[in-house]
Amino acid sequence: MSAGKATKKLPLYARVKSYILDEIASGKLKTDARVPSEHDLVAAFGVSRMTANRALRELTAEGLLTRVPGVGTFVARTQHGGRLHTVRDIAREIMGRGSQYSVSVIAHKKLRPRPEISKWMGLDQRHKVFFSHLVHRENGRAVQLERRLVSPKAAPDYGGIDPEQTTPAAYLLKALPLQHVEHVVRAAIPDHETRDALDMAAGQPCLILERRTWSNSVPVSFVEFFHDAQSYSLSESFSPSRST
Amino acid sequence: MSAGKATKKLPLYARVKSYILDEIASGKLKTDARVPSEHDLVAAFGVSRMTANRALRELTAEGLLTRVPGVGTFVARTQHGGRLHTVRDIAREIMGRGSQYSVSVIAHKKLRPRPEISKWMGLDQRHKVFFSHLVHRENGRAVQLERRLVSPKAAPDYGGIDPEQTTPAAYLLKALPLQHVEHVVRAAIPDHETRDALDMAAGQPCLILERRTWSNSVPVSFVEFFHDAQSYSLSESFSPSRST
DNA sequence: GAGTGGTCTAGACCACACG
DNA sequence: GTGTGGTCTAGACCACTCC
Numbered sequence: 001m002s003a004g005k006a007t008k009k010l011p012l013y014a015r016v017k018s019y020i021l022d023e024i025a026s027g028k029l030k031t032d033a034r035v036p037s038e039h040d041l042v043a044a045f046g047v048s049r050m051t052a053n054r055a056l057r058e059l060t061a062e063g064l065l066t067r068v069p070g071v072g073t074f075v076a077r078t079q080h081g082g083r084l085h086t087v088r089d090i091a092r093e094i095m096g097r098g099s100q101y102s103v104s105v106i107a108h109k110k111l112r113p114r115p116e117i118s119k120w121m122g123l124d125q126r127h128k129v130f131f132s133h134l135v136h137r138e139n140g141r142a143v144q145l146e147r148r149l150v151s152p153k154a155a156p157d158y159g160g161i162d163p164e165q166t167t168p169a170a171y172l173l174k175a176l177p178l179q180h181v182e183h184v185v186r187a188a189i190p191d192h193e194t195r196d197a198l199d200m201a202a203g204q205p206c207l208i209l210e211r212r213t214w215s216n217s218v219p220v221s222f223v224e225f226f227h228d229a230q231s232y233s234l235s236e237s238f239s240p241s242r243s244t
Numbered sequence: 245m246s247a248g249k250a251t252k253k254l255p256l257y258a259r260v261k262s263y264i265l266d267e268i269a270s271g272k273l274k275t276d277a278r279v280p281s282e283h284d285l286v287a288a289f290g291v292s293r294m295t296a297n298r299a300l301r302e303l304t305a306e307g308l309l310t311r312v313p314g315v316g317t318f319v320a321r322t323q324h325g326g327r328l329h330t331v332r333d334i335a336r337e338i339m340g341r342g343s344q345y346s347v348s349v350i351a352h353k354k355l356r357p358r359p360e361i362s363k364w365m366g367l368d369q370r371h372k373v374f375f376s377h378l379v380h381r382e383n384g385r386a387v388q389l390e391r392r393l394v395s396p397k398a399a400p401d402y403g404g405i406d407p408e409q410t411t412p413a414a415y416l417l418k419a420l421p422l423q424h425v426e427h428v429v430r431a432a433i434p435d436h437e438t439r440d441a442l443d444m445a446a447g448q449p450c451l452i453l454e455r456r457t458w459s460n461s462v463p464v465s466f467v468e469f470f471h472d473a474q475s476y477s478l479s480e481s482f483s484p485s486r487s488t
Numbered sequence: 489g490a491g492t493g494g495t496c497t498a499g500a501c502c503a504c505a506c507g
Numbered sequence: 508g509t510g511t512g513g514t515c516t517a518g519a520c521c522a523c524t525c526c
Contacts, residue, residue, distance in 0.1 A: 011514060037492065048516045069493045070523035182481045187431030187451040187473035205449030205473070207431040229431035229449070237426045255495060281511065292497045313512045314505035
């Protein structure tokens, strides 16, 4: 966190998107609320209609908004559980639901990663990388265990953050332009450590989201998010533009 | 595959997307191959550059293409495993991997669905809906159990298909314009019937994809796809257009 | 009718990569 | 330099909904 408005030199359409996202995250725009029309945004931001249209169209494709021709644009009904096809900060997501967010830091240090991670990050085998091991809680209940490896080459200052103040996702989103994302979703029976951290019953499966991110074509972060499958699911909503 | 040109009155950008998709699907454009530049598409389709740009930009956001400023646009490297953020026909996916596809039909009939499904489809409680229960196999090995409910209001002829010849996904994609999709991914320990159908060991979790589809704002189909989590994962790849 | 979104154009400027 | 993509504008026409 800290400092800057971060309003660097984002493209105009991105500024409009960012504005709408903030209005939703801060609760000013709730589910089903009417979003400013393209005409409104044109007037407010001084952009052309195509630019306002692009902002709203992309947010719609990402499942955050719903548009009805001839009527208006509205905040889509909130999803329960996590969202695919987007990278969001879990702290904001939990607070956006009106819940209390807290985090337990199990580890926040450097370590030598598995060989395939070294290779992926383009590092020598002996180089250490940042490692954060966190439990995210909603109203005190553990909802997500995060195991994150961060490349020191891409984010040399990552070690300086305090995970209790700034979530890794929030820091990285602000510090580095997110360029490419890969998600893999899988399921497995957790090991004891994971199971205990999530307060899960024995024999129950975890839903696991693996995320790899790149910034400027440089690998930044490999994360595994573990969730109790009994209370967590991932969802996405989209409108194919035909074909596929 | 076969039949209709389907070239109705698609918007221009969608026609350009469709063209690129066909070139990829037919193998004319392979991984890393160069895709026509915006300028090329402007000339070939007689559209404005903004329209060509939109087509390529959307395909890039969907993870199918990669763009390098100053260089060109290329076919992204192919994914393995199931794909999120797309609706594909599993038979084609398996055959596309060079494997042998087969299917076992457990059931293909009408039944009275759970109340929430009736409600979702806008049907009276007593109305029956189509139900298909299939096991999809790759080289004889069960990879996916499909439990599909189809609204007779949206697809009255669905009962007439032979699932051994035409997969439900292929039929529906061809018969109805896919307009909106919702995916939920979850994990659970399967019941005995599911476990046996997938030849799974006891105590192992399933990775489950739930899909709801709409055509012209009318609910069409609710499907659950079950997979052995030990050998199946879902993936997606995308490039955020900033923010989020 | 006025307001909404859906699409499209024909230009424009910029930064970048390649030769 | 040329060619590429990245963005943006200031109009436009259409179909739709709501009053």
